[in-house]
Amino acid sequence: MTDHHPKSGSEITLPWLNEMLAPQSPTSDDSPAIIGYRCEPVGETAGFLGDIVRIQLDWRAPGQGPATLIAKFPTLRAANLETGKGLLAYERELRFYEAFSDRCPLQPPRFYGGADISGQGDYLILIEDLMGARFVSQLDGLSISDAGLAVRGLASMHAQFWNAPALDQPNALYQFSDWAPIYEPSIASGWPLFEGDFSDLIPKAMYPMFGPGNQMAGPIFQYFSKNRPKTLLHGDARMENICFDPATGKPRMYDWQLAASGPGAYDLMYFFANSIEPAELSEVGPDMIKDYHAALVAGGVNDYALSDLNEDLQLSACLLFGFASMVGNFLAGGGETERSIVAATTPRYWGVCQLLNVGEIIHDLPARLAT
Numbered sequence: 001m002t003d004h005h006p007k008s009g010s011e012i013t014l015p016w017l018n019e020m021l022a023p024q025s026p027t028s029d030d031s032p033a034i035i036g037y038r039c040e041p042v043g044e045t046a047g048f049l050g051d052i053v054r055i056q057l058d059w060r061a062p063g064q065g066p067a068t069l070i071a072k073f074p075t076l077r078a079a080n081l082e083t084g085k086g087l088l089a090y091e092r093e094l095r096f097y098e099a100f101s102d103r104c105p106l107q108p109p110r111f112y113g114g115a116d117i118s119g120q121g122d123y124l125i126l127i128e129d130l131m132g133a134r135f136v137s138q139l140d141g142l143s144i145s146d147a148g149l150a151v152r153g154l155a156s157m158h159a160q161f162w163n164a165p166a167l168d169q170p171n172a173l174y175q176f177s178d179w180a181p182i183y184e185p186s187i188a189s190g191w192p193l194f195e196g197d198f199s200d201l202i203p204k205a206m207y208p209m210f211g212p213g214n215q216m217a218g219p220i221f222q223y224f225s226k227n228r229p230k231t232l233l234h235g236d237a238r239m240e241n242i243c244f245d246p247a248t249g250k251p252r253m254y255d256w257q258l259a260a261s262g263p264g265a266y267d268l269m270y271f272f273a274n275s276i277e278p279a280e281l282s283e284v285g286p287d288m289i290k291d292y293h294a295a296l297v298a299g300g301v302n303d304y305a306l307s308d309l310n311e312d313l314q315l316s317a318c319l320l321f322g323f324a325s326m327v328g329n330f331l332a333g334g335g336e337t338e339r340s341i342v343a344a345t346t347p348r349y350w351g352v353c354q355l356l357n358v359g360e361i362i363h364d365l366p367a368r369l370a371t
Contacts, residue, residue, distance in 0.1 A: 005117040005124060008073055009039040009053035017057070020113050020126060021065060035060050042070065054129060068129040069112055074122040087182060089257035090123040092174055092235075096259040097125060099172045100232060105156040106253040107245070133243035133252060142239045142275045144284055146251075148291065150242050150271060153251040154234070155292045158264035159299025161232035167261040173232070176262030177225035180218035186326040187214045194328025198342045203350045209362045213321025216365040220319055223369045224263045228312060229304060233260045237267045238274030265312035266319070268292055269352060273320055278351025285355045289313065314356045318365060320349045 006012045018032045036058035043052065053071045074090050084090060097111040109128035117124050136142050142150075167173060191214055199207075224230075234241070235258030243252050268289070272281055293306045324346070331338045353359070361368045 005115045006073075007117050007122075008051060009041065009055075009071065012037070012039055012053070012055065012071065017055070020115075023113070031060065033060055033064055034058065039071075054131070066112075066128065068131065070109065070127050070129050072125050072127065074117070074124070084257070086186070087258070088174060088178070091121055092259050093255075093257045094123040094125060095171065095173055096256040097127070099166070099169070100161075100259075101256075103160070104232070105160055106153050106234070106251060108252065108256060109254055127254075130243055130252065130254060132246055134246055135243045136239050141277055144276075144280060146242075146244065147271075147276055147284070148288065149244070149249065150237075150239075150251045150275070151268065151288050151292050152295050153253070154237060154264070154267050154271065155295030156299060157234075158231040158267070159296050159301050162264075162296070162299075162301045162304075163229055163231070167230060167232065173259060173261045175225050176230065176233070176260055176266070177222050178260070180221040183217045183221070183322050183326060186329060187217060187322050190328035190332075191325035192328075193332035194325050194342075197328070197332040198339070198346070201339075201343050201346050203347070205359075206346075206350045206353060209353070209358065210321045210325065212362050212365055213318050214325050216369070217319055217322035219369055220315060220365070224266070224312075224316070228263050230261050231264045233262045233264070233267050234258070235260050235262075235267070235270075237271040240274075242275075263312050263316060264296070265309055266316040269313050269316045269320075269356070272355070273317070273349050273352040274345060276348065276351075278347055278354070281348075281351045281355055310356075314358060314361060315368065317352050317356045317358050318362055320352065324349060 004016075006016060014032070014034060014037060017037055018034050021034065034057055038056045039053050040056075041052070042054050051073045053073070054068055055071055056068050057065060059065050072093075074084060094114045097108070097114065101108045101111050109130055112126035112128070114123055114125040116122060136146065161167065191210065195210075202210075234253055234256060236255060237253070241253055241255040243254070244250065245252055272285060272288075276284070289309065290306065293304075293309050296304060296309075331342060
């Protein structure tokens with residue numbers, strides 16, 4: 001395998017594509033399987049942590065391989081690259097695809113290979129193009145029926161990997177506790193930026209919760225890793241990382257840059273906070289929590305009561321304050337797009353805090369973690 005990999009779509013070459021895809025589409029001789037290709041960026045702008053390119057492939061034998069695939073590069077923007085590497089995002093995603101993607105009920109994109117393009121942990125991945133799926137927008141909101149499908153999909157994945165030995169294999173996944181040393185400096189730098197740019201968007205009753213939530217983020221991560229059941233986490237389970245299969249209607253999840261081994265309740269809480277409007281969540285949230293738990297039980301999880309789930313959801317919601325503070329590092333100082341994201345998501349975060357009664361524990365977290 002070559003040691004020289006492209007760092008962007010403009011550096012992709014035909015020999016490189018043939019070498020990377022040879023294991024998936026071997027030929028009977030030494031002739032190249034791919035005879036032509038074309039690249040185009042995906043989306044009007046690059047992602048925060050990655051630059052995404054769609055590659056259209058011309059195969060020597062029609063149908064020999066995928067007509068298109070996605071190349072996901074570490075971002076070329078220095079500040080965002082530093083954030084991505086600090087979050088271990090590129091390595092997290094490669095580890096997930098190498099060890100878990102082919103067994104994951106949430107049908108992530110098929111994995112075609114990956115490589116460290118710099119020798120310093122800047123991982124490129126080649127994955128299936130989900131262009132034909134049905135997508136939703138974070139700014140538009142998610143229908144209740146689609147939200148129900150996603151919740152049951154998360155439960156199916158969590159049940160399959162519940163306390164699975166594979167989660168503890170060397171170099172398989174990062175642990176939930178690994179977020180603790182990452183969050184602390186990111187909160188310290190991001191909260192002043194977030195507060196400076198977006199304080200007017202924070203509900204008055206929510207504002208005092210940021211202090212204790214930020215202070216206790218690290219201990220919460222540690223508590224979950226040491227004391228609670230664990231499973232495979234997507235880590236960024238929000239509507240913009242979910243699409244729906246056009247034939248079956250089933251949810252498919254992509255963007256696994258925050259994958260980890262940790263509490264399933266975190267994925268569910270995070271999905272609520274980034275996908276369902278507060279008024280709707282207050283109505284459907286309790287039933288969705290019950291549906292999620294029922295799906296866990298149906299998947300074989302029989303030692304985790306509904307009361308356990310509700311307690312874990314409440315505690316995991318206290319991490320929303322640190323997360324919001326952390327993203328100030330790359331949302332603050334932006335334009336209308338960044339402000340519209342905060343304006344859409346902050347009320348949803350507050351809706352989760354109200355649904356899960358976070359006010360009961362947020363100001364007494366040390367005692368809560370000690371029980």
